[in-house]
Amino acid sequence: MENRVYNDITETIGNTPLIRIKRCVEGLQGTFYAKWEGANPGNSAKDRIAKYIIEKAEREGRLKPGATIVETTSGNTGFSLCMMAIVKGYHCVVAVSDKTKKDKIAYLKAMGAEVHMCPASVPADDPRSYYETAKRIHRETPNSIYINQYFNTNNTDAHYHTTGPEIWQQTQGKITHLVAASGTGGTISGAARFLKEQNPNIKILAIDAYGSVIKKYHETGIFDENEIYPYRIGGLGKNLIPKSLDFEQVDYFEKVTDKSAALRARKVTKQEGMLVGYTTGAVVQGLHQLHDRFDDNSVVVAIFHDHGSRYMEKIYNDNWMREQGFFEQDTIKINGKKMVTA
Numbered sequence: 001m002e003n004r005v006y007n008d009i010t011e012t013i014g015n016t017p018l019i020r021i022k023r024c025v026e027g028l029q030g031t032f033y034a035k036w037e038g039a040n041p042g043n044s045a046k047d048r049i050a051k052y053i054i055e056k057a058e059r060e061g062r063l064k065p066g067a068t069i070v071e072t073t074s075g076n077t078g079f080s081l082c083m084m085a086i087v088k089g090y091h092c093v094v095a096v097s098d099k100t101k102k103d104k105i106a107y108l109k110a111m112g113a114e115v116h117m118c119p120a121s122v123p124a125d126d127p128r129s130y131y132e133t134a135k136r137i138h139r140e141t142p143n144s145i146y147i148n149q150y151f152n153t154n155n156t157d158a159h160y161h162t163t164g165p166e167i168w169q170q171t172q173g174k175i176t177h178l179v180a181a182s183g184t185g186g187t188i189s190g191a192a193r194f195l196k197e198q199n200p201n202i203k204i205l206a207i208d209a210y211g212s213v214i215k216k217y218h219e220t221g222i223f224d225e226n227e228i229y230p231y232r233i234g235g236l237g238k239n240l241i242p243k244s245l246d247f248e249q250v251d252y253f254e255k256v257t258d259k260s261a262a263l264r265a266r267k268v269t270k271q272e273g274m275l276v277g278y279t280t281g282a283v284v285q286g287l288h289q290l291h292d293r294f295d296d297n298s299v300v301v302a303i304f305h306d307h308g309s310r311y312m313e314k315i316y317n318d319n320w321m322r323e324q325g326f327f328e329q330d331t332i333k334i335n336g337k338k339m340v341t342a
Contacts, residue, residue: 023271030298040305050080050147052158068144082111155186165196180303192249212237215253272285
């Protein structure tokens with residue numbers, strides 16, 4: 001291993017490890033690897049887009065000293081942008097939905113962000129939504145840029161230039177399937193574009209959420225508002241069609257439930273010794289639901305999008321899990337008899 005000394009924390013972004021996983025995919029045919037994005041310094045794949053977009057804006061002269069970076073985020077992108085802003089001397093303003101947990105808000109503020117809380121239950125084009133709030137702040141703030149990750153193709157390009165090549169090199173070109181959660185769509189679209197350029201037979205399988213419009217739109221071209229309803233998995237699925245999601249690169253979308261993804265994440269953590277996030281639980285649940293697409297010759301790379309430390313007040317909080325109805329009834333033994341406790 002190279003004994004490199006880095007000039008700052010942002011130089012450690014990318015080149016994340018590819019790790020063989022076995023226990024959490026027991027019973028599935030093929031060889032499975034996790035692309036462990038939790039190993040990034042900001043603990044998620046969003047570090048890649050923050051670095052790529054900001055440094056490109058600097059090269060193009062759109063980011064000047066003392067500038068303000070504005071973004072819409074459910075957490076991870078905000079953390080990554082805050083890290084970049086601290087190192088490079090910018091101010092960071094983020095608009096988040098009110099379903100964002102308190103620990104994430106605290107993390108953003110600890111990293112110096114100015115946080116604006118917005119209702120999650122309003123349509124994307126409502127002035128109160130976190131999308132429209134971020135746009136307004138950008139308009140009203142001189143010397144600012146709006147990252148706009150959902151409609152910024154640089155989001156996709158970041159993964160085309162980094163994640164895709166890394167996976168190709170790490171598998172020595174043997175990858176047959178890429179499986180990833182689709183939120184903004186940048187990770188799966190960018191990595192897929194690079195990988196399909198190397199081998200068009202590679203299958204790209206995206207994970208979506210119930211309550212999201214993405215899967216139906218991919219299959220029918222119809223934006224069906226009846227598909228939209230509240231769900232709990234942050235960073236997965238959408239109530240709009242992101243421009244950063246290149247539907248042509250994806251072969252199939254599979255939906256998973258909030259409950260199955262949460263329970264699966266907890267199981268993966270205990271089986272693999274990797275504290276994984278909610279979207280990773282969704283991805284591994286998707287692997288099991290897609291089992292008939294793999295055979296003994298399959299080499300499957302699953303994106304493990306972020307670190308589970310972001311979810312200690314959510315999926316790793318037993319009380320939260322019970323409040324959502326995600327646990328079966330808990331039982332204890334008293335004098336040899338099972339008693340229901342929850």
